[in-house]
Amino acid sequence: MAEKLVTTPTQTPNDEDAQNENIRCLTTLGHFGFECLPYQLVNRSIQQGFFFNILCVGETGIGKTTLINTLFNTNLKDNKSSHFYSNVGLKVKSYELHETNVQLKLTVVKTVGYGDQINKEASYQPVVDYLDAQFEAYLQEELKIKRSIFEYHDSRIHACLYFISPTGHSLKSLDLLTMKNIDSKVNIIPLIAKADTISKSDLQKFKNRIMSELTNSGIRIYQFPSDDETTTHVNPSTNGLLPFAVVGSMDEVKVGKRIVRGRHYPWGVLQVENENHCDFVKLRDMLLCTNMEDLKEHTHFHHYECYRCRKLQNLGFTDVGPDNQPVSFQELYETKRQEFQDQCQWEEEELKQKFMQRVKEKETSFKDAEKELQDKFEHLKKVQQEEIMKLEEDRRQLEEEITNFYKMKTASEPGPTQAPSTKKDRDRKK
Numbered sequence: 329m330a331e332k333l334v335t336t337p338t339q340t341p342n343d344e345d346a347q348n349e350n351i352r353c354l355t356t357l358g359h360f361g362f363e364c365l366p367y368q369l370v371n372r373s374i375q376q377g378f379f380f381n382i383l384c385v386g387e388t389g390i391g392k393t394t395l396i397n398t399l400f401n402t403n404l405k406d407n408k409s410s411h412f413y414s415n416v417g418l419k420v421k422s423y424e425l426h427e428t429n430v431q432l433k434l435t436v437v438k439t440v441g442y443g444d445q446i447n448k449e450a451s452y453q454p455v456v457d458y459l460d461a462q463f464e465a466y467l468q469e470e471l472k473i474k475r476s477i478f479e480y481h482d483s484r485i486h487a488c489l490y491f492i493s494p495t496g497h498s499l500k501s502l503d504l505l506t507m508k509n510i511d512s513k514v515n516i517i518p519l520i521a522k523a524d525t526i527s528k529s530d531l532q533k534f535k536n537r538i539m540s541e542l543t544n545s546g547i548r549i550y551q552f553p554s555d556d557e558t559t560t561h562v563n564p565s566t567n568g569l570l571p572f573a574v575v576g577s578m579d580e581v582k583v584g585k586r587i588v589r590g591r592h593y594p595w596g597v598l599q600v601e602n603e604n605h606c607d608f609v610k611l612r613d614m615l616l617c618t619n620m621e622d623l624k625e626h627t628h629f630h631h632y633e634c635y636r637c638r639k640l641q642n643l644g645f646t647d648v649g650p651d652n653q654p655v656s657f658q659e660l661y662e663t664k665r666q667e668f669q670d671q672c673q674w675e676e677e678e679l680k681q682k683f684m685q686r687v688k689e690k691e692t693s694f695k696d697a698e699k700e701l702q703d704k705f706e707h708l709k710k711v712q713q714e715e716i717m718k719l720e721e722d723r724r725q726l727e728e729e730i731t732n733f734y735k736m737k738t739a740s741e742p743g744p745t746q747a748p749s750t751k752k753d754r755d756r757k758k
């Protein structure tokens with residue numbers, strides 16, 4: 329640590345008085361130079377405040393809210409969820425917390441109705457969609473021309489507390505399915521919830537079984553880092569404690585002369601902050617004191633980076649061309665624009681052809697219909713003419729018969745009475 333001593337040269341009393349006013353006195357043991365950089369960072373961070381986003385995944389009533397309250401030593405009000413939701417949902421709430429002069433904007437995202445449906449196959453999907461949506465929102469902000477990354481409310485999830493039921497048996501298929509689907513998107517910290525319901529010996533066996541099931545299924549959980557000075561001593565032993573067996577409680581219980589947070593049972597008191605009773609303190613230390621920044625960095629540099637990379641590749645962006653040479657953004661843009669124009673032209677051509685084809689088809693079908701109608705008309709006309717001719721013939725025959733009839737009648741009558749003339753006779757007379 330650099331120290332600076334203030335030395336002043338020998339002067340006459342009058343000069344001394346005149347100059348004393350201009351001397352800037354530095355205190356001994358004060359810091360100077362670039363060794364002060366960390367203090368600038370600390371001061372600025374304290375001014376800006378911190379933020380942390382936690383996702384709690386676990387069955388309804390498994391103790392998510394109680395644990396978050398216990399972790400942050402505050403009562404984050406939340407209503408109990410129903411067991412009768414037809415789908416899994418997510419409840420997002422943000423809180424402004426203060427501890428001495430440190431401000432923390434905490435966002436807690438909790439599953440609702442998780443594990444309550446008969447068909448649990450798609451229960452993990454809302455969680456996956458939520459994680460992706462937060463990455464997408466951040467990516468959109470990053471891609472903007474006028475970005476405001478500093479003011480932007482970063483909602484990407486930094487830690488997922490996965491609550492495992494204290495069955496003492498093994499993981500459920502839903503646990504494995506969900507963790508498998510989110511392990512590349514979020515830092516998973518597995519917890520055995522309500523660990524006060526399992527005996528000590530059962531708990532160790534349960535922990536071992538869970539870890540071997542996770543390894544066998546290829547599920548990657550968050551590994552507490554052990555490569556820097558601060559974390560080297562704490563984290564390796566902590567990784568061995570996973571999954572943390574936790575107990576949550578906001579109740580204050582009297583143990584001897586002390587008031588502690590705990591759960592009071594007929595047989596005694598379980599102290600939440602007693603490391604012999606559960607791993608709560610280890611979890612709190614790991615999550616909040618030692619690794620919060622690492623969780624955030626891992627989210628940004630690993631999970632978000634994978635998402636961004638996948639997304640840009642899907643959009644056709646690439647860093648190197650087919651000849652393995654770096655491709656400039658301008659070149660890529662021009663190529664993509666050309667490709668897009670070609671594609672548009674091709675689609676336009678195809679649409680035109682389709683349109684012409686359809687017009688032709690319609691024309692042919694109209695012509696066929698017209699011909700059919702014409703044929704029908706001709707046929708009906710012919711039938712009608714035949715009908716008229718037939719009727720004319722019938723009329724002629726009828727008139728002949730009437731004439732013959734009157735002739736016969738006249739011939740058979742004795743007097744000179746004249747037979748009534750037929751219509752033809754009358755016409756002739758006229």
Ligand SMILES: Nc1nc2c(ncn2[C@@H]2O[C@H](COP(=O)(O)OP(=O)(O)OP(=O)(O)O)[C@@H](O)[C@H]2O)c(=O)[nH]1
Pocket residue numbers: 386387388389390391392393394395407408409410438439440441521522523524525574575576577
């Ligand atoms: N034995 C035991 N009970 C607990 C523990 N943590 C919470 N509980 C109890 O479990 C019940 C449900 O706790 P919550 O914290 O509301 O559970 P939750 O998962 O947030 O519930 P929902 O938000 O409704 O899904 C409450 O009665 C708690 O007192 C624990 O560690 N051990």
